[in-house]
Amino acid sequence: MELRLVRGVDAWWAITTRRYARLPENAVQNGRMTQEFHSRLDEMDFFATKARAFGLTVLTTTRCNLGCAYCFQNTGPAPESTFRPPRIRADSLDSQGVDDILEFTRRRMRELGRESVVLTLFGGEPLLRPDACLRLLRGLAPLGLRGAEMVSNLVLLTPSLARKLEAAGLQTIQVSFDGAQDEHDTVRVERSGRPTFDRIIANIRAAAEVTGIRWRFRVNVSATNIDTLPDLVDQLAALPLPQRATIRFGLVGDFSVGFTGALRHTGGVTDRLLTLVDRAIDAGLDVMLLGTPLADCPYCGEFGGSAGAVVNSDGTLYSCWETAGRPEWQVGTIADGYLSPELMADRWSRCDNTVEAHGETSAAQELYDLVDARILDRSRARRLAAADGLSPSAT
Ligand code: SF4
Structure with missing residues (x-):
């Protein structure tokens, strides 16, 4: 899971797609979270990814x-x-x-x-x-x-x-x-x-x-x-x-x-x-x-639409809102499913x-x-x- 660390007032903020946590100043050294605090957050399920919708x-x-x-x-x-x-x-x-x-x-x-x-x-x-x-x-x-x-x-x-x-x-x-x-x-x-x-x-x-x-x-x-x-x-x-x-x-x-x-x-x-x-x-x-x-974007985050789908009104599929409706970015149709990974590779745009x-x-x-x-x-x-x-x- 992607983790972002941001310096706040007298503290660090750890940010993931779904959660954030406020950490003491000594939790981050040389720009990285220490193993101790990583383990403590892990015990609290901070990094857990639940079965998603x-x-x-x-x-x-x-x-x-x-x-x-x-x-x-x-x-x-x-x-x-x-x-x-x-x-x-x-x-x-x-x-x-x-x-x-x-x-x-x-x-x-x-x-x-x-x-x-x-x-x-x-x-x-x-x-x-x-x-x-x-x-x-x-x-x-x-x-x-x-x-x-x-x-x-x-x-x-x-x-x-x-x-x-x-x-x-x-x-x-x-x-x-x-x-x-x-x-x-x-x-x-x-x-x-x-x-x-x-x-x-x-x-x-x-x-x-x-x-x-x-x-x-x-x-x-x-x-x-x-x-x-x-x-x-x-x-x-x-x-x-x-x-x-x-x-x-x-x-x-x-x-x-x-x-x-x-x-x-x-x-x-x-x-x-x-x-x-x-x-x-x-x-x-x-x-x-x-x-x-x-x-962890539900659309483009997992290659091949295994987390979700962007569907255009004509039934064509895309990996992202921003490419929807542009034929050169189409990755499949609702009738026939997704293209092969080889064909999709260059069309899987990320938001x-x-x-x-x-x-x-x-x-x-x-x-x-x-x-x-x-x-x-x-x-x-x-x-x-x-x-x-x-x-x-x-x-
Ligand atoms: S940004 Fe595009 S879709 Fe949104 S209101 Fe304006 S013209 Fe319409």
């Missing part, structure tokens, strides 16, 4: 109602003066397509000895096919649906649909922001060019009034929007939600194609990110780590977001470590304060 991501459609210029599903820039970048081949799931995916999932779970499944509804925009989302959720329930999340731009969510999705098993929705309102509305626009910020916020509020769905806010951080993010963090933290929301800062340049504001990993950027982390935690949000090891995977500099590594240490230190301080009844948010 089958990870299933389904693109209910490759179409999208938005025209984000940086979308990794674009195949080129939008023609001048339009918001319609050309995209990967358009396809959408119908009822038979859903049933075929359910049958494939049943078969794979049986072959792999998995007794539960975790679903991610993906697109394009999954809510362009709400019927397919509901049919998938309902169809997976008898297979042991243990978790279900949707990655949506949220423009199409209505309260009644949110209710139906929750009743069918949806637990979490992830929605992205590209800055505070003005900045977001220059980037995340409908294909007609209409802005989306107000609609997204209104739709979150309306869904939160009628469901207990958890919210995860993905905030893309670029050189052009970073100064607008404190206002966005405040606005998101002030939303009346049924439970504490999670925020994830995604550094542009780590994943993007077509973004023009890639961050340079300088001291100034680090300081501003640390301030954002403090602000988000103080405002009551949970902040996700920037650099969780992804060696590894670690610093090393992007060939970045030691300055970038330092930024990841400083920010993640701050997230862990500050979150711990908030938990301790809440336990002592010192926090105003301790309820």
Whole structure:
């Protein structure tokens, strides 16, 4: 199991994909965990990998109602003066397509000895096919649906649909922001060019009034929007939600194609990110780590789909969300299964977001470590304060 060690305040943090632990300063020597502390963590099952659920991501459609210029599903820039970048081949799931995916999932779970499944509804925009989302959720329930999340731009969510999705098993929705309102509305626009910020916020509020769905806010951080993010963090933290929301800062340049504001990993950027982390935690949000090891990714982490599957709406299989829908990366079909290992070898792309995977500099590594240490230190301080009844948010 991949282990990351990050220096915190008067301590070290040991981070794996699923767990983290705070260790005394003498637990790490010359950048490595000592054998003594490794054994102690091992005794506490820190490194244990439980039998996992089958990870299933389904693109209910490759179409999208938005025209984000940086979308990794674009195949080129939008023609001048339009918001319609050309995209990967358009396809959408119908009822038979859903049933075929359910049958494939049943078969794979049986072959792999998995007794539960975790679903991610993906697109394009999954809510362009709400019927397919509901049919998938309902169809997976008898297979042991243990978790279900949707990655949506949220423009199409209505309260009644949110209710139906929750009743069918949806637990979490992830929605992205590209800055505070003005900045977001220059980037995340409908294909007609209409802005989306107000609609997204209104739709979150309306869904939160009628469901207990958890919210995860993905905030893309670029050189052009970073100064607008404190206002966005405040606005998101002030939303009346049924439970504490999670925020994830995604550094542009780590994943993007077509973004023009890639961050340079300088001291100034680090300081501003640390301030954002403090602000988000103080405002009551949970902040996700920037650099969780992804060696255990349920999709690409195990070659040949032995931990999960990414299924496009036309029934083709991929190793990663980011390659889905691109024929040159296809690794099989739900009807015929995976290609031979030889054929798949060059197509098995990994979504590894670690610093090393992007060939970045030691300055970038330092930024990841400083920010993640701050997230862990500050979150711990908030938990301790809440336990002592010192926090105003301790309820
Ligand atoms: S909302 Fe998502 S899928 Fe749609 S264009 Fe934007 S980034 Fe791409």
